[in-house]
Structure formats: C-alpha cells, structure tokens
Amino acid sequence: MKKFVNNPEDFVKEMIEGVVLANPNLKSIPEYNIVYRADMPRNDKVSIIQGSGSGHEPAHIMLVGKGMLDAACPGNVFSAPPMEYVLECTRLMKSDKGVLHLINNYQGDRMAWDMAKEMAEMEGIKVGVVVIDDDVAVTDSTFTVGRRGVAGNFFVIKAVGAAAERGASLEELVDLGKRVNSVVRSMGAALTSCTPPAKGKPIFEIGDDEIEIGVGIHGEPGRRRDKIKPADEIVNELYEAVRDDLPFKSGDRVALMINGLGGTPISELYLLYRAAALRCQADGLKIVRNYVGNYCTSLEMAGFSITLLKLDDELEDLLAAEAEIPIRVF
Amino acid sequence: MKKFVNNPEDFVKEMIEGVVLANPNLKSIPEYNIVYRADMPRNDKVSIIQGSGSGHEPAHIMLVGKGMLDAACPGNVFSAPPMEYVLECTRLMKSDKGVLHLINNYQGDRMAWDMAKEMAEMEGIKVGVVVIDDDVAVTDSTFTVGRRGVAGNFFVIKAVGAAAERGASLEELVDLGKRVNSVVRSMGAALTSCTPPAKGKPIFEIGDDEIEIGVGIHGEPGRRRDKIKPADEIVNELYEAVRDDLPFKSGDRVALMINGLGGTPISELYLLYRAAALRCQADGLKIVRNYVGNYCTSLEMAGFSITLLKLDDELEDLLAAEAEIPIRVF
Amino acid sequence: MEKITLEDVELIVRTMADVALENERYFSDLDAVMGDADFGVSLADGFRAVLKGWDSHDRTSITSFLMKISTIILANTGGCSGPIWGTLFMRCAMGAKGKTDLTLPDIIAMLRSAIEGIKARGGAEIGDKTLLDALDPAVRAMEEWPAPKDLLGAFQAGADAATAAIEGTRGWVARRGRQSFTGERSVGTLDPGIVAVATMMQAIVKKLKERA
Amino acid sequence: MEKITLEDVELIVRTMADVALENERYFSDLDAVMGDADFGVSLADGFRAVLKGWDSHDRTSITSFLMKISTIILANTGGCSGPIWGTLFMRCAMGAKGKTDLTLPDIIAMLRSAIEGIKARGGAEIGDKTLLDALDPAVRAMEEWPAPKDLLGAFQAGADAATAAIEGTRGWVARRGRQSFTGERSVGTLDPGIVAVATMMQAIVKKLKERA
Ligand SMILES: Nc1ncnc2c1ncn2[C@@H]1O[C@H](COP(=O)(O)OP(=O)(O)O)[C@@H](O)[C@H]1O
Numbered sequence A, B: 001m002k003k004f005v006n007n008p009e010d011f012v013k014e015m016i017e018g019v020v021l022a023n024p025n026l027k028s029i030p031e032y033n034i035v036y037r038a039d040m041p042r043n044d045k046v047s048i049i050q051g052s053g054s055g056h057e058p059a060h061i062m063l064v065g066k067g068m069l070d071a072a073c074p075g076n077v078f079s080a081p082p083m084e085y086v087l088e089c090t091r092l093m094k095s096d097k098g099v100l101h102l103i104n105n106y107q108g109d110r111m112a113w114d115m116a117k118e119m120a121e122m123e124g125i126k127v128g129v130v131v132i133d134d135d136v137a138v139t140d141s142t143f144t145v146g147r148r149g150v151a152g153n154f155f156v157i158k159a160v161g162a163a164a165e166r167g168a169s170l171e172e173l174v175d176l177g178k179r180v181n182s183v184v185r186s187m188g189a190a191l192t193s194c195t196p197p198a199k200g201k202p203i204f205e206i207g208d209d210e211i212e213i214g215v216g217i218h219g220e221p222g223r224r225r226d227k228i229k230p231a232d233e234i235v236n237e238l239y240e241a242v243r244d245d246l247p248f249k250s251g252d253r254v255a256l257m258i259n260g261l262g263g264t265p266i267s268e269l270y271l272l273y274r275a276a277a278l279r280c281q282a283d284g285l286k287i288v289r290n291y292v293g294n295y296c297t298s299l300e301m302a303g304f305s306i307t308l309l310k311l312d313d314e315l316e317d318l319l320a321a322e323a324e325i326p327i328r329v330f
Numbered sequence C, D: 001m002e003k004i005t006l007e008d009v010e011l012i013v014r015t016m017a018d019v020a021l022e023n024e025r026y027f028s029d030l031d032a033v034m035g036d037a038d039f040g041v042s043l044a045d046g047f048r049a050v051l052k053g054w055d056s057h058d059r060t061s062i063t064s065f066l067m068k069i070s071t072i073i074l075a076n077t078g079g080c081s082g083p084i085w086g087t088l089f090m091r092c093a094m095g096a097k098g099k100t101d102l103t104l105p106d107i108i109a110m111l112r113s114a115i116e117g118i119k120a121r122g123g124a125e126i127g128d129k130t131l132l133d134a135l136d137p138a139v140r141a142m143e144e145w146p147a148p149k150d151l152l153g154a155f156q157a158g159a160d161a162a163t164a165a166i167e168g169t170r171g172w173v174a175r176r177g178r179q180s181f182t183g184e185r186s187v188g189t190l191d192p193g194i195v196a197v198a199t200m201m202q203a204i205v206k207k208l209k210e211r212a
C-alpha cells in the first residue's frame, strides 16, 4: 500500500495528534475523534461543528479555528462518525447561543446527526442544522437521500464562521448557511482511485486511459466512465454542468474554486483554473474571489472539482473576513 | 498519462496563465516564463528572483508576491531555465539596490545563472547570489556540484523576502540568505515516481512495496531503495539524517517542515508531522514554527521531506512577517 | 424449541458479532464495488466493542441486555450502519419489555418493529435494495411458517428467505446508502447489508440448532 | 577533402539539429534512467529554435553563423545542455575568427577550445562521464590521424572514437549533471550526452561523405 501509515487503525488518531501538536490553539478528545478550539465554547457565540468521514482533509478537522469551525468529530476514513461522537461534540461545544450542526448530505451522516440532535435537545441544548448538498453530479431524486455535499462545504463554513464571530444568532446562521448552500454548486472528476488505509487496496479500478466524470469524494462512481481527454474539455464538461444547474448567468458575481482531490499537483490545478476562468469570462461571470488548492479531498485521489458560488455584498464581506486554521502557508 | 493537461508542450505556459488569471497583482512575460509582481521593480528595494525547473510548484512561480520573490523564471518541467530567461528576468527586475539571484544548487541552474549574472553585470546591473543546497541525502563531494537545493529554499526566500521589504541592502541579503542556508537541512523519501507531461511515462520504476529513501525532487534516485516500512520508522531515518548533519542539538529553537512532494494527502503529512514533532521533543529541540503542506514538490510524486531550520530572534521575526503569495487558503 | 431465553439472545448477539468479525474484509470488499468499502470495518468496529465488555454487560433482562448492545453499537459504529443496527437492537429491546422469554410471535413483532424503526430512521422503503430487503422477506417467511412452536424451523425458513434475497436483489437498483449514488450502475451488484443479514441468520440458526 | 567551408558548417549544424529532433524521445529516455528525462527535450528545443529561422541566420562568416547558433541555443535550451552546447558553439565561433574555410588543425583547435570552455563552464573533468568523454577521445583520434589532408578520414576516426565511448564509459561513475547524484548507481548506465555526441558525429561524417 503506497501510503505513509503505521497501524492502519491508528490513521485518524495519529493524524489528529499531528494536527494538535502543530496547532497549540487546538485541543482534542481522542476517544471521540474530536478536535476543538481551546478558547471555545463561549456563551456569547454560537458554536459551529461538523464531522463526516475522515479522508477528506483538510475538511473537516483542519478547518477548525477562529472564524471557521469550533470543533470537528470525524469518523473513520469515509465513514460517518458514530452518533455518540456527534453527541459528545455537541455537549462539549454547548453554548447559550446554541450549537450549529453543519451536515454533509450522506445517509450515514444524516442519521447520526439527526439522532445526536434529538438527544442533545432532550438535554436542553439548542441545536440548529444546515445540510450541505452542492454536488450536481448526482441527480436529485425523492428516492435517494439527495445530492452529496462536497467542496461547497468550505464556503458554508467560511460564511457562517465569520458571521458567528460577529455575534449572529443560531437562527440567523441557519438561514445564512442554507442561503449559501442554495447558491453553491460543484462537480468533480478523477483519474485515479484512492486507497483507504484499512482497506489497503484501491477502492475502484480505473484504466490507464480512463476518467471518472462526476466522481464522489468516497470513490463512488460518478455519472460515467470516459476516455481521458484534454484538460480544457474536462473543465468544459464540469463547468457547464455546474453553471447550468443553478443556473449562473451573465453579470453574476462569483467565487470560483478549483479543488484538488488530494493527489493532483497544484501545477495542474492552476492549468485547470485557467480553463475554468476563461469559461467564466466568456459567459460574463465576474470572478470576485478564487480558490485553487485542496479543500475537500478523497485521500490521494488524482482529480479535481469545480465549485461556483454566487456572491452578493454580504457573502463577499464574510468570505473576506479573517480566519485562522491549521491549513496555512506561513 | 494520468494528468490534467492539454498539449504537454503548453503545460508550463498554461499553468502560468492560470496563476496570473487568479492573481491580478502578478503579471507574466510568457516568452520567458516570467511571473512577476506588478508593483516591482522599485529602486528602493532589492529585487529577489529565482527560477529552476518547473514541476516543483508552488516553488517558484507561486512564491512570487509581497515579502517573498519579486519574480520567477522557471524552465521546462525539471529543466533549468535557458540562460536568456534568467537574463531577461534580471533585466526586468533591475533596481538601483540590486538584484538577488536565489539559485538552487543544480548543475544546469548554476551554469545558466552564472552566465546570466556575467552578462547582467556587463550591462551595469548589480547582482548578488545565494546558492541553496539543503538536501543531506546527497553526500557533498568536490567531484560533484554538491548538495541539492530542496524544500529549505522556502525559508531562504521567506527570510530574504521579509528583510528586503524592510530595506536591507544587497550585501545584507546575500549574507542573510547564506546564513539561512547554513542552518537549514532537508531529506525526502518517495513511494511513487512522477510523470513529466512531455515524457508521458513515470520517470522511474518502483515496486508496490518499495520506498526510495533520499529521493531527489526530479525523480533522481536517492540513497537507497528499501521496502516500505511504518511511517514512524521512515520519519526516524530522515529525521536523524537531518538532525545529525548540522547537527541540531538539545535546546535549539527550530522550524519544522513536513513538505509534501505533490501526491501525498495532508492527512498523511500530519501523521508524519506527529512522528517528527515527537522526535524533536524527545531530543529537546523546541519547535517554534511549523509548516505542513506542499512547498517544494516533484509533480504528483507521493512522498515527503523533513526540513529543520535552526532559529534565532532575527530569523523568527522574519519568518513571522506578513507575506502574500498565490498559494493561500482564503 | 418453543421459546428463546436470555441465554439464547446472548448466543444470537455473540454469533452476529462473530460473523461481523470473521467477514470484516469480505463485507468491506462487497461495499467497495459500488459503495465506499467501509461496511465491514464499521460493523466489525461496533461488534468488537460489543465483545469487549461482553461479560460485564447488563443482563438483568432481555430488554436491558439488548438496550446495552444498541448503545454500544451507536457509540462505536460509523457510517449508515451505526444508526441502522443501533435502531435494530433498540426496537428489539423495546419489544422484549417485561418478557423473560420470547415466542415466535414475540420475535416476529420485535423484528417488524425494527423494520419500521429502520425505515423511519433512514427513509428506506422495501425494494430500495438495503438490508431491509433481507429482513422483510425473512420475517414474512417466519410469519408464514405453519408450526409456530417449531421456532428453529421458522428461523431456518427466515434465514433461507434472507439468503435468497442475496441473489434475488442483485438485479435491483440501489436507492439508499452510498451505493444509491451510482443509480443504474448498481444493477448487478450485491448489497453488503443483505449479505450480512443473511450470513448472520444462517449462523444463528446453526448455533441454536447445536445448542438445542 | 582538405578543408570545410561555410556551407559544410551549415550542413554540420543542420545534421546535428536533425539528429537532435529525430532522437528527442530516445535521448530523454536515456536521461530518465539515472537523470531527469529532459535531455532529449532540451536539446530538441534548442535545435528546433535553430531550424526555425534557418534561412535568415547571419551567414557573413563562419564565425558570425556559429555565434548566432550559440545565442539561439543559450536562449532556448534548458537544463545543463543550454550552457554546455551554447559554450561549444561559442568557442567554435571564436576559433573560426577571420577564416573562410577550416583545415583539420583549425577544427582540432576549435574543438580543444570548446572542451576547455565546457570544463570551465560546468566544472567537469575528463573522466566524469559527460559528453566530454566523447568529445575528448574524438579530438584525440583526429589529432592522431596520420593524413591531415584526409579530413573525412579524420572525422570518421573521431566519430568512431566517440561511438566507442558510449559503451566504453558505461561502467563509469557519473560525477556531473543530474546523474551524478546517484553516485555508484550510475555505473552500468549510458550517458545521454555521450550518446548524442557520437550519434551526431556519425551522422555528420555520413552527410559530408554524401556531399563529397
Ligand atoms: N437508509 C437505509 N436503510 C436501511 N439500510 C441501509 C440504508 N442505507 C444503507 N443501508 C444498508 O447499509 C449498508 C451499507 O452500510 P455502510 O457501508 O455502513 O453505509 P455507508 O453507505 O454510509 O457507507 C448497505 O449495504 C445497506 O444494506
């Protein structure tokens, strides 16, 4: 297995230890995979928490910090956390102003967070919920749990994180989070699979000349398998699917994100950014902010996703606010 | 080839276009692969430039910005830039206070930059030189060009970049750069090869259960090929080689960097950080600053390097100074 | 065999745990085909925790024992499986309330309640290609079993119905859980939850027969 | 053939360019073994630029023509190859100063000066397993050639010496360029620069013989 691991079972635990060793402003409760801000909770600020499967780093444990999440409680690699992790995390971050649950829309996450919310509320904790489902690859249908939450999650966290620092109420944050989710759309593609440490083998097979269009961040198959084609053509396909879903229209102010899925070098991400930005320009979308890097990954998968977020003055202001998290350059 | 590219020959050009599209404060001269700060040169500040092979992004074009490089002029993937690129870049960044050449110690780079310096000086441009050679994997010897420059480069740029903003002279910057280089040491290891776009095939073969210890950032073989072993043991080997080379001693204040080589997910980098940080603690090295991420890569290679930098008050202050470059999170 | 006692319930849970642990890799491999390869690990994590304090679990009643199992599963099982299997044990625990032993009708009622609980928890319907499509036909077979006092016969009929569901649902489209994202591409693959339920039921019958 | 003229020099450069372009992938593959797989591309980039403005290059003298080639190589060739081949052409240009045709002693002097220039530029010595270890024996063979007026014979002897160096240096340790980082591991591999020099020299002799 081409991975830097010790005992695969300790993968999440040791990663969390690394994060806390490198960031003295964060603490952890290893038993529940919880990483949290040492200065939280505070009764004058809504606490914001999240936790889905691990393997999507920096989401979610490396997004804990001032102006972003107050705590995260991931599960095993690609597994929603057990209900109890969520409940403990909610208890730990209990605040008079309430606790906001940011949930990525997967069946397992939904159930764990629903149950934890019920229990927390029985204990008198005020809980608000925002569900994130920005992935346009999967057709929304009443038969399924609906669309997946992917890289758009970053923008929901950033916006509610900034607003919470400014003192917004739980209700306001729920509205804001839902609003961000309603104007953000993503879609990804992958050239390689990824290998969950406990599995030790790639999660799917893919030919040397193949690409998975619309791939999920857990290695779920996407819309279809295609032959590799030039980068610009891949961008065109994802970009158009994302653009047409909202739809984004000429004159819209947008944030454009090229998110790496973990194994794609930043050289390629910038090459892809070029193609996407040129498409935006041609369509009259005004790129006000841009994001090129790994935000929501699938372990070491070689792939990327495009996210577009429609902006307004309030969102622009919230995205520009200061924040401090483990992923940083200096 | 598992890469997002169009025509492989346009790889560097299109990446540069992406960087400039995403960062309006930067400009480019495509003919010479030059990326530069739109607000530079200025006669009251030394200009700092660099350019080695491409494929090591974010080094060097994504390290251009306030408090870091003023311009970069990379060559093709893994090839030192032609002498003329360096000369044009030096001319473009000409300043009364001089131009600082930060050169990574490779034969091709040394020759191109030497020739360009001779020519620039003939044109009356004041040029200073710092050569970076932090890789302890390769034994220094009078027969060879010496040690390679790898991730330690980041710290040289950061320090001289900050000092230049504060008005330091060319001579002071040369001294400072040499001083940083004299107290920084690195070594890396890789699990996979990488595929230069123009080559279309992996640059070396490596078995499913093998690791290359001491790998170079151009896919050069390292000290030896080994069987994959637990992450902590790999860290031990690299850490000890780095520590013993300076040597770093109990009581030293250090910056610790775990640098990803391009294809290693940040989850693994933090797991590796944990192991390295624990070793530092055990040895009495005080980690004052830490860096976990991709700083100097080898395309999509799965691998990492450990860098230790010995700090003093001046260096700590320079590392903490504000800087603004294309790689960023928000 | 007409009734089962707390000891039998213990044996059943222990057998489920053994199956989960023995098949950890196999169940994850099944999940890897169209899902995310974690089903085996998640289930094994839960049942490993169940086995850990095995001797010290509350055994005052069938209800308290099953409730304890439910709590442990919820605390230690990730993915969809935690809430689903936690709900399964919780509903069974509630169904056993006040009873020191369980007849076939008791057991059928408990499992029906578990099915309803799982439906409510995860929104799945019968036919969505989830473990419900093993549980439901199994319970139906037990309901239709002509000799209510022949518990083992009824269990065997149930287990066989669950086993039949493994291949019987192969051609279906998954509509819940991670596999559902693939839509039509899930046709032709096995649902790991169905395989797990069938495997456990067969093992349970075997163990109960050995004891009887 | 006793002397070569500007037209012959043009043919020589053109032949070098053809070899570089035809072997772009092969030379990079050789470099991939212990180096960084860019040698073929770098060399081809340089010579592609040489061919681009081919008809418009300054042809007032052998010196001005070769100086122009040197400048183009320096401007367009990355890696070690730019400075090294740029230096090669620059030294040859300087050696041809004032001459309208070149005798064997002229050519030998030009190449000796080129070898010195490359040594000074990159610090390599004879024996470091670089293209100098093809150039140097080639020049030596030309120096030892008994019939100075038989230029083609001398060239053939030089080309053969360079070709012999391909396998002759295989067992050496590389001490310069990217391959040197591998130390002992470079033993048993071919140096791409040596292969390129030998291939070019053989092609040059062939072309000159065809013309003669
Ligand atoms: N909503 C649901 N209701 C009932 N069973 C479900 C549901 N979703 C998934 N399952 C069952 O759980 C199994 C997958 O479990 P697991 O791998 O833990 O979940 P996840 O999809 O979160 O990775 C499926 O094979 C299916 O039988």
Ligand SMILES: Nc1ncnc2c1ncn2[C@@H]1O[C@H](COP(=O)(O)OP(=O)(O)O)[C@@H](O)[C@H]1O
Residues within 6 Å of the ligand: B078, B079, B080, B107, B108, D031, D035, D036, D038, D039, D040, D042, D078, D079, D080, D081, D082, D084, D118, D121, D122, D123, D124, D129, D130, D131, D132, D176, D177, D178, D179, D191, D192, D193, D194
């Ligand atoms: N210092 C040197 N002097 C002479 N020739 C050299 C030197 N370094 C490398 N070479 C030659 O150049 C060839 C490699 O060129 P190239 O691949 O462009 O360089 P790099 O090592 O920078 O990738 C080697 O095969 C060798 O023959």
Ligand SMILES: [Mg+2]
Residues within 6 Å of the ligand: A053, A078, A079, A080, A108, C036, C038, C039, C079, C080, C178
């Ligand atoms: Mg899962």
Ligand SMILES: [Mg+2]
Residues within 6 Å of the ligand: B078, B079, B080, B108, D036, D038, D039, D079, D080, D178
């Ligand atoms: Mg090179």
Ligand SMILES: [Mg+2]
Residues within 6 Å of the ligand: C031, C035, C036, C037, C038, C039, C079, C178
């Ligand atoms: Mg699963």
Ligand SMILES: [Mg+2]
Residues within 6 Å of the ligand: D031, D035, D036, D037, D038, D039, D079, D178
């Ligand atoms: Mg090379």
